[in-house]
Amino acid sequence: MSSSENKEADGSSAEESGQFRNRGFKILGLSKQDLIRIFFGGNASVAIVVLVLICVFLAREAFMFFPDHHHDLKAYRQSGQEYVDFASDEIKAHTNLYSSLNIAYFAEVNRTAKTEDTILRAYRALMANLENVTAKTWGRFERDLDRLEDVEDDLSDAKEDLEELDPEAEDFAAKQQELNQEIESLSSEQSQLTTRVEELREKLKKEVDLVIDSEEVWNMGVGAEEPPAESKAKLREAVLLSASPEIDDEPEYITGLKAVSKEKKAKAAEELSDFKDTVKAMQASIRPLKSFQSELRSIASKNKSEIVSFSTAAGRKEAWEKGAQNAATEEERQRMAAEAEKVVIKEPDYAALNQPFYESLGKHAELIAPIEVEMAQLYAQIPSKKEVQTKSAKENLDRAAVFYERFENTVSKNREEIKEWRHDKPITVPESVTAFLFGRNWISNSSWHDFYGILPIFTGSFLISIIALTVAVPFAVSAAIYVNQLAPHREQNFIKPAIEFIEAIPSVVLGFFGILVFGETLRAVSQVEWLQWVPGFPMAERLTILNAGLLLAFMAIPTIFTLTEDALNNVPQAFTENSLAMGASKLQTVFRVVVPTAVSGVLAAILLGFGRIIGETMVVLLVAGNKIKIPDFTEGLGVIAQPAHTMTGIIAQELGEVDQGSLHWRALFMVGMVLFCISLLVNFAAQKVLKKLSKI
């Protein structure tokens, strides 16, 4: 029955029939409920819209990189720079080999005078330290000493005068009195000065003692044994001698040491003269190639600027013309029009530009062939690892072996590639992509050619993340297991907020803590004698992959900890109860029931922790050392003691300085895109894992 029928049937029930009608106010046919719904829904969709916009713009900027990059690579080839870099690569490979051998040689030579050198180094450090500490006292001491001498001179003059004074003279009495007074005042000053000088001498002695007793200097000889007590005593004597105000010459002990050290080194050098000659011969062998390369290099540079000026010509002309149109005065307009007129758009004759390179093909082959033969001969002559004794020499010989192989490979690879090389060979699209994804160089603002290969920064990020994860995961997961399952209530209430508080520390604060405290400590620890087996120790750098990795681990711990703890919390209490009722101990219950049940949640926690690590900017920028180079893996695990740059760091560092729309700018966006994809993948994986968890 409809309401109208109802009304007809019974007029008095009209009021009653309306009681189910919506009497609330309405706007555009929407009730209050609908409006509230729309408000909240709208807020949620704003986030989605922003996300989509970010994705779209990031992708647009990033993917415009490839056409530009393609263009840039083409210029690199057409200008002949690519050709010249064949020779540059050979020279670089050779330099690596040569310098590692050189280091090995000097390590061997210096080894013989290690004790002397340690003492000498300590002496120099002590003296430098001494100068700092005593400078003030020293100045006062010298001044007082000078003054004392003056006073003594004056005093003896006065005394002489007194003796020579003619008693017959009429003013004898007055003069005698005067002189006596002078003598009196002078001698009182003398005695004052003498005590002051003595005091200062005492003070100096004390300061010298203070400096000598500071043990720090002995830690300077990295990895060297501490010299025997006897030489320590002698050194102390020498320092005291040098420090004493009356002596200027270098103490005999030190000159003696210097002579011994020199003699020993000379003797070692004589013994190793074959090695030395080999290294020298190696250095000499590459010279012809070097001068050949530098000649070609200048030609290529010229070509490049010609090509670049052609590619920008159209744009420049247009800009001038536009400026002329909008010019305020007639004079200005004419000047601009003239400028526009001056810009000539003429495509360079690439074949002519590259003529010198084609002509040099034969010469390159001619030059490199004897170098290769000579290097093979020379390399065979270097001592084997067994023949050298220092750790550094052994390591460097190992590296030399790797570098030699690389040199050979470079030469033989180049031989093939030079044969194929044509300045007008087109660059394919995949080539320009792989040049980015697998390029081994990231060089910007170079006078030669900018390379945008992501590999160096990717490796940096990757290594740092690996270290951070290997450290953070065990710590965070075990802490979560302990807090959630084993710790008494009181400890829980303390540990959990403490770990979660780490998350609140701003990363820039952690960063400077990492530089000033952590880096310094790490380096000091790396120089402890009995830790030398650790790869990469002793560390020469303070800002390293290891340092950044450890700090990032610290930052990731709260994330992993909290999520792992949640996952453990989600394990039904019934499982624990059942397991205990079966006669399992608490630990058995934790490791056989609770943790296996929560394992996918733990995995998701680790993945999200990884996302946090790879996306962190500030800490790595401050602490990783920011060296854009693929870390040297020939050092094995010691690679962690090297500085590196990261993907996040490079964006933060370089984006402020690039021209908007330039290739460099787009390259940075592309790096951002890679980061975005990594994070997306990680989050996706975490979601998948979590979904699996919720099924249980």
Added chain:
Amino acid sequence: MSDKEKEEALSPEQSPVQSSVLDEGPPQVVIEVDDVNFSYVKGKEVLRDISMEINKGEVTAFIGPSGCGKSTLLRCLNRMNDLIPTAEITKGEIRILGTDIYDPEVDVIELRKHVGMVFQKYNPFPKSIYENVAFGLRIQGVNKKSTLDEAVERSLKLAGLWEEVKDRLDSSGLGLSGGQQQRLCIARTIAVQPKIVLMDEPCSALDPISTTIIEELITELKNEFTIVIVTHNMQQATRVSDRTAYFYLGNLIEMDETTKIFNNPSEKETEDYISGRFG
């Protein structure tokens, strides 16, 4: 203990429970509850002056209205109340197989190996059926494949689940139906061959058909184990139990042969409860 010794200790031929079931003597007391008071929070006693004896090879049912303390007493028998820090027995002692189980010398883990428990909500671990049943043995350090296989098969057969799952022992225990999961939990409990099995309302989360199956299972199991069952369902108590204890507000009102309790209770309160006048 080496695996071999354990194997022997666990083999059914030498199990003391089995051998004693075979000789038909006078009922042997395995659980003695002697004048026990129990409180979860100091000063508020939820069990008062409970004394009872539970015989070997029998099914004993605990009945009573909600909050009467029957589950609490059950959980006292394998010291599951230890999980609550403030809970304690304030008076009396509980002896199982002659040992005071609240003696400080007693190893709770050893006790629980002998006194198994099946919970109200079936909850197999998120592991395979096989691993669920083998869990108790594995935590005792038994890892020999043949021993485990044997124990798993025996327990599943006892729990009446073998025929249903023998082809999918490696699939998850969570993929079974509710009744099957509860039987899996029973199999898991009996795999370590406890002497006593405590059941805390094992059927309350199950449908009537599964309940029937479990009840039949309980009747069969009493040949091998002493069973204590807490139930809300008085019909169930009459169907499965030999003796019944009626609790009310923390007191044990009456304990006797099931037939006697339900037909001719000596206490008025018991009669009121079983006839449905309250509860």
